[in-house]
Amino acid sequence: MKFQSIIVEDLQVAAEFLKRFCEKCGMVDVVHHFLNAEDAMQFLKDNVVDLIFLDVEMPGASGFELLDHLVYTPQVILTTSKTEYAYDAFQYNVTDYLKKPFTYQRFLEAVQKVSKKTEQQNGGGELDHMFIKTDGKLIRLHNDDILFIESMGDYVKFITSAKKYITHNTIKNLETKVNPQVFMKVHRSYIVNFTKINDIQENVLFINGNMIPISKTHKSGVMQKINIL
Amino acid sequence: MYNEDQKTAFHFSPELDRAFLQELYSDDLQQAEMVFESSVQQLRAEQQLAEARFHDGDLTGLKKVIHKMKPLLGYIGMNKFMEEFALFEQVCLQSISPADAEKGFLHVQSLTAEAIQKAEKEMNRLKHHNTQYL
Numbered sequence: 001m002k003f004q005s006i007i008v009e010d011l012q013v014a015a016e017f018l019k020r021f022c023e024k025c026g027m028v029d030v031v032h033h034f035l036n037a038e039d040a041m042q043f044l045k046d047n048v049v050d051l052i053f054l055d056v057e058m059p060g061a062s063g064f065e066l067l068d069h070l071v072y073t074p075q076v077i078l079t080t081s082k083t084e085y086a087y088d089a090f091q092y093n094v095t096d097y098l099k100k101p102f103t104y105q106r107f108l109e110a111v112q113k114v115s116k117k118t119e120q121q122n123g124g125g126e127l128d129h130m131f132i133k134t135d136g137k138l139i140r141l142h143n144d145d146i147l148f149i150e151s152m153g154d155y156v157k158f159i160t161s162a163k164k165y166i167t168h169n170t171i172k173n174l175e176t177k178v179n180p181q182v183f184m185k186v187h188r189s190y191i192v193n194f195t196k197i198n199d200i201q202e203n204v205l206f207i208n209g210n211m212i213p214i215s216k217t218h219k220s221g222v223m224q225k226i227n228i229l
Numbered sequence: 230m231y232n233e234d235q236k237t238a239f240h241f242s243p244e245l246d247r248a249f250l251q252e253l254y255s256d257d258l259q260q261a262e263m264v265f266e267s268s269v270q271q272l273r274a275e276q277q278l279a280e281a282r283f284h285d286g287d288l289t290g291l292k293k294v295i296h297k298m299k300p301l302l303g304y305i306g307m308n309k310f311m312e313e314f315a316l317f318e319q320v321c322l323q324s325i326s327p328a329d330a331e332k333g334f335l336h337v338q339s340l341t342a343e344a345i346q347k348a349e350k351e352m353n354r355l356k357h358h359n360t361q362y363l
């Protein structure tokens with residue numbers, strides 16, 4: 001798994017260093033670099049990341065103010081040139097604290113902590129939930145609540161037994177993000193929670209009365225996955 | 230530092246924190262050149278900004294500039310200077326008027342000039358080495 005990250009850092013040299021380290025380690029993708037906390041906050045309103053490399057003292061809002069505004073909890077590695085923030089770092093439960101300038105070795109240790117924490121959060125296994133953005137909010141959906149996901153062009157519909165949620169995304173993108181132990185793509189327009197399948201008839205499967213097509217390409221995959229006695 | 234292909238070693242100047250720089254850049258001498266170059270540019274710009282903040286009597290603003298300059302000194306192997314800058318940050322916090330911080334300010338300005346001069350020299354050494362061997 002590659003961590004999707006952003007860098008919030010007003011010092012260009014420090015950000016370039018970080019990008020280089022992320023590239024070198026092969027475990028972290030940097031999706032954006034922000035020179036201030038405000039722009040990062042704006043981005044995080046609409047986007048979910050796994051990891052934030054966060055400077056503390058920047059022009060305008062501080063790194064801690066950004067953390068106060070977050071509506072979900074990605075992992076955070078503080079990057080600062082001061083050691084005085086250790087107490088705050090502890091209070092904010094950040095994953096690690098890198099004092100600038102730091103070496104590649106020290107960076108790797110921090111990323112390994114992120115990896116370890118992710119495993120712990122996922123109960124040593126795979127993700128048991130996902131966050132989706134709908135109606136201007138990020139909503140946590142537990143895997144067990146999701147029946148299936150249906151494509152609607154540039155949007156997808158998450159169907160749970162209680163509600164439907166529409167969000168801007170694609171099946172192709174979600175295919176790599178969902179937990180493969182629970183979900184599988186059965187058609188170019190559908191990903192299903194296969195623990196919820198009620199029955200399968202030829203090229204169609206049923207979940208809570210919903211009929212979902214199985215494409216020829218995915219048929220053998222589906223049959224392998226289900227437990228046929 | 231050692232370049233495997235060219236079998237040519239590059240040693241950072243002894244006036245810099247050699248061991249740390251070698252750990253920081255490993256074999257990536259192009260990265261080192263780039264960082265030295267941009268650090269020199271940024272230190273120059275921040276130096277002017279610090280001057281302006283001090284003369285405006287804006288000690289909070291001055292502290293912010295000093296804070297930003299501090300890690301730049303680390304990237305060019307001047308860790309001792311970093312410590313001095315950290316001390317001056319405290320002076321800015323505790324000073325009531327610019328006069329209280331003047332002595333410290335003159336000291337960091339002189340350190341900055343020295344840092345720029347040393348970093349420029351190292352940057353030229355790196356450029357020369359990289360052009361010749363990379």
